[in-house]
Amino acid sequence: MTPGGGMTPGGGMTPGGGMTPGGGMTPGALTEGRTLLRRLNRREYTNTVRDLLGATNVPQDSLPVDWVSKGFGLDTSADEIRLGPDDPDRLHDVAAAIVKTALDSGGAGYLTCTPGSATDRATCTRQILTGFLRKAFRRPATPDELTRFTTVAAGITDWKNGIAVAMKIALLSPQFLFQVVDDSAAAAANQAQHRLSDYELASRMSYGLWSSMPDETLLGLAERKELSKPGVLAAQIDRMLKDGAKTRTGIASALPGQWLGYNLLDQVEKNATMFKQFPALRGAMKDETNALFENVLKENLPVDELLTADYSFVTASLATFYGLPAPGGSAAARVALNPMGQPQRRGLLTHGSFLAAHSESEPEQIRTPIVRGEYVAGKLACQAPPAPGVADLALAEKFKADPNLTLRQNLDNLGKIGGSCAACHSLFAPYGLALENYDVSGKWRTADDKNRPIVAAGVMPGTGKPIESAVQLAGLLAEDTKLESCLAGYLASFVLGRNVAPKDQALLDEIVQRRSAMGKLKSTELVVDLLSSDAFLANAIGRR
């Protein structure tokens, strides 16, 4: 818990990796509780030009890279995602192509006049750019800005080309490329924090939940200065979460994938001869977990339903892979999980996405239960095991797994090599072993490669409760409020665009405790409480 370095989520294996205080890309310590000037990441840029100008097929490789390394490692991390020296050129060409396409195909609704007898060129240009800049900058342009943009446009011989040049400047302006928060007045008044304007709030909400620009409803409420009113704010959040199409390209696909580490599933491969079905299932697996997340948000369901859902959203081929009756049609559909008999799956812990993302490519590798166990401990139980020490790693270097023993036996032996290994393994190994009923591609199995029966039983770290199976473990994890705390941390970091500061953590703990005391914490409540908090509605003033 270090200022600038932020709270450490999940934890990890690599000593010296990433969590160094002040290791960020911005020189000097960052002001606690402050979101830096935040560039639109690739997803946000792509969604924004879609909503602004109807752009499709934006070349992702030409957009700035979203490097993230520290803390929660989310691609919304404002102090990390930057612009390199080559990015202006690439962004210029992307913007030029987007504007050309939009103007060639009718102007995306912005060409509300043409210069002629009724309207002179200057008036028409001003009218068009007023409308466009309000959307592009997510607030009305200032009189100075309008003068600058109309002057540039007037300097181009061809009228329409003048509009195009002004639009390109707008798409390359920091007012478009960044989520600008103007805290100059609050800083001048020596205040500790800047209360977001209604327009700034609209952007923070829409980028937080939709990864895109505010829609007309949000802009209208901001214009009337109504958005920050508590009742209005809560109603808007509810509306935004119910918009599945928007959350699907926003928080519902971006957050769970990064939280649970399956966003990189496309790069995960398995032994090609043994797991032939896997490559074709990657997309359906990711969509399955995203869809569960979207559903929990949309229906305002208890957060722990992520772990206990007795239904899922699967394509016919994924259903078959799971041994479920296949739904008709080619799209994914909601199906009940094992309506009869002993359930094999419940919730995301048993989704192919999570299981395959945290497994080795070859079967029966000791690293599979270790990595899976670490993920469950760190990301779902919110109790990351400490990283192994230098001495422990040296011992582990010498350890060789015995192919004649089961994974469980080998893992036990690894724990016995000395040092602090045994004590530490008990913090995550039981989780990994409880998932052994799923092979490295996520397929259900009851015996290992050598046909020895899988034993999933163990003792739950922390509570000491007996674990019987993965499904029962999901229930045990859901009973606790650790999942809520874990998710709240990632959610806060995602929507705030920064790591969770100690003060934020206290807020999150308060939300989880207060809401849980009244019953199960529901998704909308969590989002509303977070987005109504000081952390979200204000930004600490940084060094001037």
Place this chain on the structure above:
Amino acid sequence: MKRSWQIPRRTFLKGTGVSIGLPLLNAMIPVKARAASPQRMLFLWHPNGVPRGGPDTVLPQLDRVKDYMTVVRSMTHAYHDGPPGVNGANHCGFESMYTGVMTGHTPAGYARTIDQILAHEAPGLKGKMLDLAVIPELGPALKDSSQIMCNALSWRGPNDPVIPMSSPADFFKKIFQGVTPGAAADPAAEQIERLRLTEKRTVLAGVSQEVKSLKGKLGAEDRVKLDEYLTGVEGLDKQVTAILGKTQIIGSCKAPAAQAGNDYVAKLEALQSLVVKAFECDIARVISLMHAPAAAFGPSFGAKYVPGFTGSQGWHPASHDNDAMHTLVVQWHYKKVEEMMLQMKNGTENLLESTLVSWGTGISKGLSHAMGGIHNVLIGKGGGAFKTGQNIASNNAPLVNLWATVLDGFGLKGRSFGKGGTGIIPGILT
């Protein structure tokens, strides 16, 4: 020393008003005057170390250019990036390889890398396009370590990596803008390109103004980010202005067609050719090319493209567990370097005469991530400053001594570099 024969290419082109390829221009420079004056430096890097049998298991792959090689053997890498004995901490082995300092595995711990020092300080290298770093495929996130540090070889200084380009199309665009491929002296195309670039300048001027008008409103932390952007915008404006200042924009150097190809091998080959072309057209004088990200985790490395590779684990796990497969992969990459060196040798000009290439890896053996017994292959005569066709036993010289030697060869004798250096390695310089 003033060298009156060094006519800037642009001045020359302006004076004659004709399109002319650089090789011809180079031919105009007296060969004697160029001797002992290295003109280009290329850094090539691969991850995972060499096979357990040492460098001799892979060096024969470079046989066809061995006359141009100096193999510097058994150096030690005193400043790697993690506590001694900890595997995993030094996966990004080039962190200290090219900085000569212990980075502590944080961006703030970096120093300016050797390639950047050369590009900014070496007399024969200055004034050309900077920050050219390429990698055919970026690595997936290494758990809890930094993506930047495992993917960026070249650093301008602490917290300031050169983000490498992985798309051949983008790299092509960067180096060849203004030398659009096409027939020389096509007035219509010339006019269109001029209009496009003029308009681009208008846009960039507008953008600069927008950045500046926002800057005053922001705090110091945010201004850093805006400044980065402004630097990029202004740099681009300079480039465009310079191109517009030319008498002729199109066809002044025969650029290859924009490179397509999406698989790893196609991208590596495309980037290799473009690097060679960038040298030939004298657009850049220092470039770094990483064959793969540090560690090269993930099965897409090795398994996919190396004939005979069995198993699906990928290069990095193989470097630990499967030396036979690791050997195959490293040999494959050595062969690719040989191909590239032959391209440099057999082009319109024998670039191996004027260039120095460094091909190496940050650890010696992948198995143990060992920091002793490191070798580096120097290829090319560097304008006559570097000896070739030899093996040098460095007797455990610190790796930083190699870079001190290179700096010396490039006219920066005595320029300090990194920590722990004890001088230059004898026998390398002429």
